[in-house]
Amino acid sequence: LGDRVVSDDPFERDFDLRGRGLALNPTVFTERRVLWNLLEDSLPAAAYPVRAVGTLWEATGAPPGDPLARVVGPGRAALLHLLDTPSTTTDLARLTGMSAGNVSQHLAALHAAGLTSRTRQGRHVLYRNTDAARVLLRASQGG
Known part of the structure; x- marks a missing residue:
């Protein structure tokens, strides 16, 4: 939505990344939630569950x-x-x-x-x- 990332997360979070960007990483190691790394001293990142992981292997x-x-x-x-x-x-x-x-x-x-x-x-x-x-x-x- 414009300059926003919206996720189906049970916690309401609003972060200002101050132009640092956001790395989006698909992963098979989480099932339902986006895992956020929004620490001040590291690159902002989100690991999100991939689709069809049940058929991966x-x-x-x-x-x-x-x-x-x-x-x-x-x-x-x-x-x-x-x-x-x-x-x-x-x-x-x-x-x-x-x-x-x-x-x-x-x-x-x-x-x-x-x-x-x-x-x-x-x-x-x-x-x-x-x-x-x-x-x-x-x-x-x-x-």
């Missing part, structure tokens, strides 16, 4: 050397490995690093082959592996 697709990737391609294999959990196209694009359009094309092919199902939940369409995809994944892992 999640798998991003097919494991290296995955035999399934040789059959259906690395993009589709990556999606099948992630679709044990219902996910949107946007979620899958973020996790795999593919564009949303590319993910959408792969999902359309997987759905046409009967390997994914889709359900609408509000404004979102969630994709998930079918039983056929789970059998294919197990077979590719030698089990």
Whole structure:
């Protein structure tokens, strides 16, 4: 708001930084609050919680050397490995690093082959592996 930083902080605070600037640092080490460093003798800084930290250490697709990737391609294999959990196209694009359009094309092919199902939940369409995809994944892992 103009020359102000507004945060969802339970404590009402108003600081004059006197032109010293403010370093904004995203962090995974705080969950809900902004951590402020507003001491007179140091650079003013705020560490704020990043979004989607719950997915930070999640798998991003097919494991290296995955035999399934040789059959259906690395993009589709990556999606099948992630679709044990219902996910949107946007979620899958973020996790795999593919564009949303590319993910959408792969999902359309997987759905046409009967390997994914889709359900609408509000404004979102969630994709998930079918039983056929789970059998294919197990077979590719030698089990």
